[in-house]
Amino acid sequence: MSQGLLLSASLWTLLAGCPSSQNRNVVSVPCGCTIVVSSVPPQAGGTAFIIALMTLPAADWNLYTDRLRISRLLPTDNHAHFINQLYNSPLFIAGQGATGIDTDEKALKMITGFVESLFAKQNHGIYLVSFRHDVEAEENVKIGTVSVMKGDAFTVPDIGFALLPQYTGKGYAQEAGKAMMEYAMRDKINGGLGYDGVFGFTSATNVQSRKACESLGLELRGIYPLKVFGGGKSAVYTVKGMDKDLRKYGVEEQRLEE
Numbered sequence: 001m002s003q004g005l006l007l008s009a010s011l012w013t014l015l016a017g018c019p020s021s022q023n024r025n026v027v028s029v030p031c032g033c034t035i036v037v038s039s040v041p042p043q044a045g046g047t048a049f050i051i052a053l054m055t056l057p058a059a060d061w062n063l064y065t066d067r068l069r070i071s072r073l074l075p076t077d078n079h080a081h082f083i084n085q086l087y088n089s090p091l092f093i094a095g096q097g098a099t100g101i102d103t104d105e106k107a108l109k110m111i112t113g114f115v116e117s118l119f120a121k122q123n124h125g126i127y128l129v130s131f132r133h134d135v136e137a138e139e140n141v142k143i144g145t146v147s148v149m150k151g152d153a154f155t156v157p158d159i160g161f162a163l164l165p166q167y168t169g170k171g172y173a174q175e176a177g178k179a180m181m182e183y184a185m186r187d188k189i190n191g192g193l194g195y196d197g198v199f200g201f202t203s204a205t206n207v208q209s210r211k212a213c214e215s216l217g218l219e220l221r222g223i224y225p226l227k228v229f230g231g232g233k234s235a236v237y238t239v240k241g242m243d244k245d246l247r248k249y250g251v252e253e254q255r256l257e258e
């Protein structure tokens with residue numbers, strides 16, 4: 001599907017502004033597109049219903065690698081429970097800090113609000129990583145998340161990953177990350193997200209995460225005080241071939257170190 005069929009910018013804003021999916025019903029259809037039926041609140045000046053076609057991945061969107069299944073993180077109790085577990089593992093807290101999401105209820109609220117609105121706005125966001133071999137099982141084993149998220153200031157997204165501690169040291173972050181980078185940079189006409197680059201941002205002191213970025217073939221472009229992470233020292237990686245001048249992609253901060 002071409003971008004031409006996508007929503008106008010103002011309509012995107014309106015849909016993205018919905019606090020959750022409560023104002024819209026998302027229905028996947030056989031062509032792989034998604035129909036969004038949106039009841040726009042009268043105070044927003046909307047008509048009763050808007051029907052639009054866009055490329056929002058359906059709830060059953062999956063991407064497979066040799067060992068893994070990557071799927072959308074959905075607002076279900078089961079996924080919320082997993083996120084609560086992951087975000088409170090000592091490894092996650094050491095690498096990313098405490099999120100304050102420390103109950104299943106808070107995790108569900110985060111998925112329903114933040115994650116769902118990211119998908120509505122950007123067409124991508126945070127994904128679950130589980131083992132591929134038990135894909136037919138009702139309860140497949142979830143091992144972590146991989147994310148493709150674009151900060152408002154940037155023109156390309158960044159890739160992120162997190163695993164439960166017992167699944168580290170086996171190359172799963174590398175495998176999931178490679179697949180998602182390929183998806184992010186594949187042309188839209190071939191089902192990708194159509195970006196002309198991908199960042200890897202990580203705290204400068206997060207050794208495992210930096211190794212994972214390097215294992216994806218990302219190149220270090222230096223240490224920057226990225227505002228998006230509170231001005232702390234961030235290692236900035238890019239895929240090979242991205243312009244040397246990172247201002248082109250929205251990085252306005254001055255480099256602190258090579």
Ligand SMILES: CC(C)(COP(=O)(O)OP(=O)(O)OC[C@H]1O[C@@H](n2cnc3c(N)ncnc32)[C@H](O)[C@@H]1OP(=O)(O)O)[C@@H](O)C(=O)NCCC(=O)NCCS
Nearest residue numbers: 091092095160161162163168169170171172173174208209
């Ligand atoms: C970042 C994080 C996902 C990296 O996990 P990881 O297990 O080190 O990374 P990978 O899954 O790619 O595994 C790489 C390791 O597996 C080993 N490995 C084993 N089998 C492998 C295989 N088949 N293929 C590739 N690597 C393999 C590699 O040698 C490497 O080991 P090493 O770290 O001792 O050098 C993990 O540390 C984490 O969840 N941290 C908390 C969250 C976080 O900080 N995220 C960063 C934000 S971007």
